[in-house]
Amino acid sequence: MPRRRNLIVAVPLLALALAGCTPLVDLAPAPDSANPACAPMMIALPDQLADQPLRETGSQGTAAWGNPSKVVLRCGVNPPGPTTEQCVGVNGVDWVLTQDPKKPETRTATTYGREPATEILFNQNEVASSTVLAQLSGAAGKIPQTRKCLGAADSQLLPSDQPLPSDQPLPSESGSTAP
DSSP states (O other), X not given: OHHHHHHHHHHHHHHHHHHHHSOOBOOOOOTTTTOTTHHHHHHTOOSEETTEXXXXXXXXXXXXXTTTTSEEEEEEEOOOOSOSSEEEEETTEEEEEEEETTEEEEEEEEESSBSSEXXXXXXXXXXXXXXXXXXXXXXXXXXXXXXXXXXXXXXXXSOTTSOOOSEEEOBOTTSOBOO
């Protein structure tokens, strides 16, 4: 019987010790993290991203991969407005890419034309943006798109005296475009 008691005590201690190996990631939630539109995206997130495992976080609408975290995601950030920043389309999702001037290796990718918006932070020296965006676009696409980025080729179609918009609405179901 003492052997069984030792096992009963050892199993919870082992579980506690293993849980301590990957501590909870403490992330600040985005302002609109409780938006119900985040839920379908959050449950569609991959268990692995760029060969990094998904970790448990302590805030709603957040995710992190790697130990230490290589990629951090927050759903519910403020949607970006028209911008001159680089905007790329990956698997049907438009992403606005920015760099932190104080930390040039840190990149932020924010979904464009989706509300609420999703923000991804990652170190471009450790994880390729092409990998991150390709692997997260399927989940980000669960939030409906209402606007698209305007490409350089589109801007050449505008009269030269008209201000250059940096976004374009999606066509409505009737085939026309919204103003």
